[in-house]
Amino acid sequence: MATMYDVPAEALIEALADDLEDDLEQPEWAAFAKNGVNRDLPPVQENFWAVRAASLLRKIADNGPIGVERLATEYGGAKRGSNRYQVAPDKRADGSRNVIRTILQQLEELDLVETAEGEGRRITAEGRSRLDETAGEVLSELDRPELERYA
Numbered sequence: 001m002a003t004m005y006d007v008p009a010e011a012l013i014e015a016l017a018d019d020l021e022d023d024l025e026q027p028e029w030a031a032f033a034k035n036g037v038n039r040d041l042p043p044v045q046e047n048f049w050a051v052r053a054a055s056l057l058r059k060i061a062d063n064g065p066i067g068v069e070r071l072a073t074e075y076g077g078a079k080r081g082s083n084r085y086q087v088a089p090d091k092r093a094d095g096s097r098n099v100i101r102t103i104l105q106q107l108e109e110l111d112l113v114e115t116a117e118g119e120g121r122r123i124t125a126e127g128r129s130r131l132d133e134t135a136g137e138v139l140s141e142l143d144r145p146e147l148e149r150y151a
Contacts, residue, residue, distance in 0.1 A: 002136040004061060015138045016054035016131070017047055024053055024106050030099070036072075038079040038093035053103045060113055060123050061131055067120030068104070072097045 004012055026049035034042055045051065059074060060066055075095030104121055107113040112127035123131075 001132060002139040004058060004131045004135045007135045007138045007142065009058065011138050011142065012131075012135055013051060013054045013058060016057065016134045017050040019130070019134055020053050020057075021047055021050040023110055024050055024103075027102060030102075033096065033099065035099060036076055036093055036095040038077045049103070052099065053107060056100065056103055057107060057112060057123070057127060057131065060121055061128060064122040065116040065119035066122075068097050068101050070120070071095075071100050075100065 030042075030049060032042055034040075056071065059071065063070075072094040076093050077095075079091045079093035104113060107127075108115070108121075111124055112130060113121050114124050116122045
């Protein structure tokens with residue numbers, strides 16, 4: 001049986017996003033909200049909500065229990081100064097906590113993630129099973145000779 005560690009993260013997130021897209025509902029405000037202070041525009045990717053949910057599920061399974069604060073740090077980036085008068089080095093900016101929190105609440109409703117009291121969020125047995133099933137499907141579809149030993 002394949003696990004999430006046996007397949008490339010990018011392929012797993014893409015397949016999991018396709019799987020989660022029907023179960024999750026993107027809020028109306030998400031089309032206009034930036035992903036963090038360091039961003040200039042909202043995301044232009046059509047299935048951004050499902051991709052971010054799949055990425056969050058994978059991060060929680062890998063690093064859990066983990067809180068919204070640490071997840072916001074994971075999805076942050078460099079906040080640049082003005083283009084005209086940039087004299088200071090880049091500063092660090094966190095990702096949008098509202099986007100992360102809303103997706104985590106939706107994943108909790110699907111029973112893929114649960115709240116660990118005082119520790120953050122952790123993946124449930126059903127969430128781990130869904131990740132492993134998706135990883136197995138991805139592994140069977142991949143045409144990469146170096147991964148054949150896992151099949």
